[in-house]
Amino acid sequence: MAWLKVAFVVSRDSANPVSLLLQQYGAIATSLFDAGSNDILEAGAETTTLWSQVRVEALLKVGTSLQSIQRLLGEHGAEDVRVSFVQDAEWESAWRKHTAHKKFGRLHVLPRDSSTEVDGPLVRLDPGLAFGTGEHATTAMCLSWLESIDLNGNKVLDFGCGSGILGLAAAKLGANQVAAIDHDEKAIEVTRQNAIFNGVNLTLGKTIPVNQKFDVVVANILLNTLVEYAIDFTNSIAQGGVIGLTGLLAAQQESIVESFPRVCFDSPVQENEWILMIGRKSCDDI
Numbered sequence: 617m618a619w620l621k622v623a624f625v626v627s628r629d630s631a632n633p634v635s636l637l638l639q640q641y642g643a644i645a646t647s648l649f650d651a652g653s654n655d656i657l658e659a660g661a662e663t664t665t666l667w668s669q670v671r672v673e674a675l676l677k678v679g680t681s682l683q684s685i686q687r688l689l690g691e692h693g694a695e696d697v698r699v700s701f702v703q704d705a706e707w708e709s710a711w712r713k714h715t716a717h718k719k720f721g722r723l724h725v726l727p728r729d730s731s732t733e734v735d736g737p738l739v740r741l742d743p744g745l746a747f748g749t750g751e752h753a754t755t756a757m758c759l760s761w762l763e764s765i766d767l768n769g770n771k772v773l774d775f776g777c778g779s780g781i782l783g784l785a786a787a788k789l790g791a792n793q794v795a796a797i798d799h800d801e802k803a804i805e806v807t808r809q810n811a812i813f814n815g816v817n818l819t820l821g822k823t824i825p826v827n828q829k830f831d832v833v834v835a836n837i838l839l840n841t842l843v844e845y846a847i848d849f850t851n852s853i854a855q856g857g858v859i860g861l862t863g864l865l866a867a868q869q870e871s872i873v874e875s876f877p878r879v880c881f882d883s884p885v886q887e888n889e890w891i892l893m894i895g896r897k898s899c900d901d902i
């Protein structure tokens with residue numbers, strides 16, 4: 617099972633009211649930390665803290681409306697809001713139980729152990745504990761986008777590869793070189809196993825390969841990381857190449873446009889509250 621972890625800092629007076637409201641939004645766990653140290657407390661009606669600034673971490677279902685959560689946090693003056701994905705050990709079996717055959721145009725995604733036969737490009741996947749089954753809107757938008765462009769002979773960078781799903785899809789759709797990057801050892805190992813199973817050759821690594829240009833760069837991470845790597849991503853796009861960025865909420869579009877001044881973006885693709893931003897390196901940027 618994958619979860620959204622929402623972490624933020626609020627004043628002592630707001631910590632418990634916000635935590636209780638988050639529980640009404642379905643948070644399965646809410647923890648309070650001293651924003652200045654690692655002391656920890658479980659949130660509860662009777663909990664009071666002596667700390668003036670409190671860091672709150674809440675675990676929510678992946679489908680939770682982040683717009684409502686952001687509004688709630690804004691109303692309570694939350695700062696340093698960070699959203700990330702986490703998985704727990706049930707994730708592997710949940711994938712097997714709930715994942716059906718998925719289709720993105722010509723592209724099929726199936727669990728590795730499925731006996732279903734299909735025509736067309738196919739990725740057989742076991743995500744293990746890594747993120748990326750095709751289930752989440754951000755992954756699904758990337759898969760539909762990759763399927764819609766001509767990848768034949770292309771060099772592709774899949775940054776934040778998770779299970780390897782996007783890089784594997786790119787390879788199956790005709791890319792001839794794919795670099796799959798993740799800072800998480802588990803994700804790299806899962807991607808390696810999925811690549812072997814699919815008979816695909818991927819270059820695996822923890823950081824963006826230096827001095828290399830890619831026809832297609834795809835990254836499904838989250839705003840903070842996309843902004844942090846904006847210059848590296850832009851430098852990695854080959855002339856005439858394209859970039860697809862997701863893990864973003866609709867309200868975050870402007871931050872991306874500002875952080876990637878050398879990229880011209882189309883209107884975003886949107887699914888629920890999530891967007892995929894597709895852009896090209898500006899013509900005058902060589």
Ligand SMILES: C[S@@+](CC[C@H](N)C(=O)[O-])C[C@H]1O[C@@H](n2cnc3c(N)ncnc32)[C@H](O)[C@@H]1O
Nearest residue numbers: 747748755776777778798799800803836837841
């Ligand atoms: C939301 S998952 C995306 C997985 C898959 N690409 C997909 O679209 O479903 C994000 C992945 O990015 C990785 N990641 C996050 N920050 C990173 C960083 N700074 N460098 C490399 N990988 C990172 C995480 O470990 C995680 O596997």
